[in-house]
Amino acid sequence: MIQQQANTSLIPDLIKRLQQQQQHAGHRQFIVLSGQQQWGMEHALELLQQQHLWLGEAPAHPKILHKDLLNKAKHWLGRERQQVIINAFSQFSADGIAAISGIIPAGGQLILVCPEFTHWPEYDDPNYRQLLSYQQPRPHKSLFLTRLIRHFQPTKGICLWQQQQGLSYVDNPVVVSTVHLAQGIDDSSSSTDACLSANPQQQDAIHRIIKCATGRARRPLVITADRGRGKSASLGLACATLIEQHQQQILVCAPNRHATQSVLRFAGKGLGQDARHYPVTGPFGQLDFIAPDHLLRARPCADVIMVDEAAAIPMPMLKAICHHYPRVVFASTQHGYEGSGRGFSLKFMQYLQQDFKHYKHLHLNEPIRWRSHDPLEDWTFANFILNAHAQSVNLPITAKQWRYQVISKEALMANEALLNQAFALLVNAHYQTKPSDLRALLDNARISVHLVFHQQDLLAISLLMDEPPLPQPLSQAIHQGTRRVQGHLTAQALSLHAGQAEAVGYHYGRVMRIAVHPESQSHGVGTFLLDKLFSWSQQQGFDFLCTSFGFTPDLASFWQRSQFQLNHLGLSKDVASGCYSVIAMRPCKQQVQAFTTGLSSQLQQQLQDYLTGPLQDLEADVANALIAWLKASVSSNKHPVGAYRDAVLHYCLSHRPVEFALPAIRQWLWQLPQWPCLLPSQSDLLIQRCLQQHTWQQVVAANQLSGKKAAETQLKLILQQVLQDQFAPPELPTSQ
Incomplete structure (x- = not known):
């Protein structure tokens, strides 16, 4: 029952009593101070505790010992504070609040100082x-x-x-006894004894990791957990046991080295070391870090691979790791402040069920620093929609009953169930979906929301960003690289990196997100939605419907089917996806078609140099998909110069060293009207040796061939097949 207390002098003591009740229950307290900024800061000072952290503008007071900015919240992760005060007048960052709430233990307190509720929505938030x-x-x-x-x-x-x-609260005076938290280890654990006291779930996780590493092969283990459940600590302690008691060489793999700091720290503590850098060495083994792309390229020997934050690694990479290494442990956070791994759980475990029927899955749900049903965690999950799940759809879905709708932000906010379903689809499909994306969805007027329904079931959602032309004075600065502005990704990339100054004068509609319900995929729903987006973009007067994404062959096929042309390729991998970013566009007007075709033609010319330079180590299947899409984007009736074809034919029929024939082979391949339809293994070998100029030794190792002679024989057979398919020359011998 909600109670009121209007006497200001009694409120601080009442809050302390209520906080003690939460401490007895193993929970945390959340206090909202809504009013003028000065009033809120003064009363926050009254409640100030010794182990505090003040984020945002703070009064000049000697009691305030620890303060920072809310956008620096991630710097405090791994530490612990009994009390956190957030001044929302300085900034209200959903990502920051979701992150910083995790450093508060049971019995702790989060205080939010914010404007009066009636005025807060109109407040000019620096965020x-x-x-x-x-x-x-x-x-x-x-x-x-x-x-x-x-x-x-x-x-x-x-x-x-x-x-x-005054104060509105719910009293809970009847507390029979203090609830003791289940012992556990996580990022905030400090003493060695506490760190090594795993709770039952963590003990089970450690046991299963060791069993996966030392037991029968081809039985991968997947560990999922919400944030604060001690997942990474369990990985670290299991690694310590393996390299202390078994002859184990362990490689831990993650999107970046920083993501494995907890694994490193707890592996060291398990060995009685203060481990701050890799490698960690034990009596019988060693733990080291390796980036996922380097792991797949070098394929070093290892007894077991530990993949932390697996949801942030592209699915093709995870599959390749699974197939190459017999013992792999995958771990990922399901609900986090930086993104969600729920889509990973759905997609990757579906794959494991098909290809690795004896895989194991363990979910950690017992919090370490507070009890289940903690009010602060529940509030964070509910308000930032971190725990929404896509509801099942009524099958079968028939295309005639699909309904497309552009929904207003007001209508979406008024329908809480629909908002939760829409955001759940985004979370499932995109690992990088964060709490701040919910605010952008509702508050950024340039983002439009597009939905597809089957009867009452939500099948798909897309977010489209309106990127209008930029003013002329700014165009030159962007083209020269002296200015960057927010919200104009396409124009800036094409103007600066692709060198097209006119790009800033066009109007783009960029598909920021597109997500299809897992049960509705492979039915054409995504293609249907893209067609509707294209028609809507034409009605809005956009010049192009475009997208930017981390390139994979599967995604390329999806966008290519909807008549998008490949126009730009980044030369460094995206930190989050581990893939090279591309821009693809579909012209909305006939008069701008030449611009996209010109960009594709330019990129095709550039790719010839990229594959022997910065992209020399690009995966062959990715290179194959890039070349095929570019050739489809730049239709050509030209046939390769006869001299190049003759040189290829001569190489196939003679003992001419390939090094002398490579220049002609490369020119011939690039001039083919379409990329040849080959088996994946054939495309890999052809691209690696002829376009990326890998050595025979590299080609032999990558394709698991017996030696140079076998590799060259395969290359000649492939070239002969392409010659026959393209030009039907006189009969060629089938082997050398």
Whole structure:
């Protein structure tokens, strides 16, 4: 039952008593101070505890010992603070709040100082600078904050202290005994004894990791967990046991080295070491870090591979790791402040069920630093929609009953169930979907929301970013690389990196996200949605419908089917996806078709140099998909110069060393009207030796051939097949 206390002098003691109740229950307390900034900061000072952290503007007071900016919240991860005060007048960052709440243990307190609820949605939040595009006016009223305020309700552990109304709270005076937290280890554990006291779930995880590493091969283990469940600590302690008691060479793999710091630290503690850098060495083995692309390229020997934050690694890489190494442990966070691994769980475990029937899955759900049903965690999950699940759809779905809708932000916010379903699809499909994306979806007017329904079931969603032309004075600075502006990804990449100054004068509609319900995939729903987006973009007067994504052959096939042309390729891998980013466009007007064709033609010329330079180690199947898409984007009726064809034919029929024939072979391949239809193994060998100029030794190792002679025989057979398919020359011998 909600109670009120209007006497300001009694409120601090009442809050302390309520906090003690939460501590006895193993939970945390959430206090919202809503009013004028000065009032809120003064009362936050009254509640200040010794182990605190103040984020945002703070009063000059000697009691405030630890303060920082909310956008620096991630710097505090791995530490612990009994109390965190956030001044939302400085900035309200959904990502920052979701991240920083994890450093507060049971019995701790989060205090949010914010404007009066009636005025907060109209407040000029500095966070808009990260959310909105260049010169885009801020919304008159924040729908994200309006929804947030609507969900601020006093419950056990959540108190609302409003300047005009006093404290609203729920008392829970009947506490029989103090609840003891299940012992466990996580990032905040400090003493060695505490660190090594794993809870039952973690003990089970450690046991299963060791069994996977030392037991029968081809039985991968998948560990999933919400944040704060001690997943990485379990990996680290299992590694310590393996290299201390078994002859194990272990490689830990993750999107970046920083993501494995917890594994490193706990592996060291398990061995009684203060491990700060790789490798970690034990009596019988060693633990070292390796990036996923280097792992697949070099394929070093290892007894077991530990893949942490696996949801952030592209699915093709995960599959390749699984197939090459007999013992692999995959671990990933399901609900996090940096993204979600739920889509990984759905897609990757479906694959494992088909190809590795004896795989094992373990989910850690017992929190380490607080009890289950903690009010602060529940509030964070519910308000930032971190735990929404896509509801099942009624099958079969018939295309005649699909309904396309462009929904307004107001209508979406008013329908909480639909908002949860829409965001759940985004979370499932895109690992990088974060709490801040929910605010951008509701508050950025340049993002339009497009939905596909089957009857009442939501099948798909797409977010489209309006990127209008940029003013002329800015165009030259962008083209020269002296300015960058937010919200204009396409124009800036094409102007600076592709060298096309005119790119900033076009109007783009960029597909930021597209997600199809897992049960509706492979039915053409995504292609249907893209066709509707194209028609809508034409109605809006856009010049191009475009997209930017981490390139994989499967994704390339999806966009190519919808008549998108490949126009730009980045030369460094995206940190999150581990793939090279590309831009693909579909012209909305006939008069701009020449611009996209010109970009594709330019990229095709550049790719010839890239494959022998910065992309020399590009996976052959990726190179194959790039070349095939480019040749489809740049249709040509030209046939290769006869001299090049004759040189290829001569190489196939003679003992001429390939080094002398390679220049002609490369020119001939690039001039083919379409990329040849070959087996994957044939394409790999052809691209590696002829276009990327790998040595015979590299080709033999990559394709698991017996030696140079076998590799060259295969190459000549492939070239003969292409010659026959393309030009039907006189009969060629089938072997040398």
